[in-house]
Amino acid sequence: MQLKITGGKHKGKYIKVQKNPQLRPTTEKLRLAIFSILGNEFLKNIKILELYAGTGIFSIEALSRGASWADMIEINTKNIGQIKKNMSDLMLSNTFNIKLGDAIKSLKDLNNKYELIFADPPYDSFNSKELIENIYKQDVLDDKGILIIEHKHQLNIQSEFKEIKSISKRKYGDSAISIYKKGI
Numbered sequence: 001m002q003l004k005i006t007g008g009k010h011k012g013k014y015i016k017v018q019k020n021p022q023l024r025p026t027t028e029k030l031r032l033a034i035f036s037i038l039g040n041e042f043l044k045n046i047k048i049l050e051l052y053a054g055t056g057i058f059s060i061e062a063l064s065r066g067a068s069w070a071d072m073i074e075i076n077t078k079n080i081g082q083i084k085k086n087m088s089d090l091m092l093s094n095t096f097n098i099k100l101g102d103a104i105k106s107l108k109d110l111n112n113k114y115e116l117i118f119a120d121p122p123y124d125s126f127n128s129k130e131l132i133e134n135i136y137k138q139d140v141l142d143d144k145g146i147l148i149i150e151h152k153h154q155l156n157i158q159s160e161f162k163e164i165k166s167i168s169k170r171k172y173g174d175s176a177i178s179i180y181k182k183g184i
Contacts, residue, residue, distance in 0.1 A: 003057050006032050007040075008064030015086040017055045018078055025055045026120055026150060030172050034058075034148060035065060037168075037179070038116070042146075043067050046115035049140065051103035051131075056083035056096075058118045063095050070096040071114070073106045104131055107138040115142045120150040128157035132180070136161050147180040 002014040003025055017025060026034075035043075044066040050059045051073050059070035074080050080098055087093050099106055103121065117140065119131060128149065135141050147164060151157060153176035159166040160180075168179040 003055060004028060005057075005061060005064055007035055007061065008066065010060070010064040010090055013090065015055065015057065015060060015090070016082060018082050020076075020078070022076075022122070023054050023079070024120075024123070025057055027172070027175070030150070030175060030177070031057065031061055033170070033172060034118075034177060035061060037170075038146070040065055043116075047071070047112055048116040048118065049073075049110070049112070049114040051117065051119040052121045053083060053098065054079055054120065056086060056098070058120070059096060060086065060090065060092070062116070062118075063092055064090075067116075068095070069112075071110065071112060072096065072098040073101055073103045074098060075100070075102055104134050107134050107140055110138065110140050112140070113142045113145070114140055115145050117141055117145065117147045118150075119148070123152045123155075126151060126155070128155075128178075129161070132158050132161045132164055136164055141182045143183045145182045147182070149178045149180075151176055151178065 001017045045068045047069045049071045053072035053074040153171045
């Protein structure tokens, strides 16, 4: 299976993806929508964090569009190997770090603050309250940072936690994205 990069300097290139029934990559349509909402100016020289990285396509898209650094957390070693191969093929090896581990538990090991955090957790075992609370407690979201969570559109997820507040929820087929901003 392959995924197409939708924008930036690598637009139109494909990355390889392992066949895995548990892997649900963010669709091309949804990636285009997210990056349209964010805008290219926002992405310039920012640090991003991708939780539940899976294919790493969100980080690859952000780096292609001007982000300077991507940290990723993924629990599956085969997925990590494929992400590293794709990053090498795109000559992006010096722009990312990937950590093996649970997305929520691994937040405590991070030393950066991120202008953008993207989370695409498994739809069936997702606790939005736990995720948002831990992002806040570990202080990994920049003071004016944006958090985007992809989830089932029927899921009613946490609308705020302290300074992290929901600013938008948009539906795309069976999926939805909830967008949060810190410091508003």
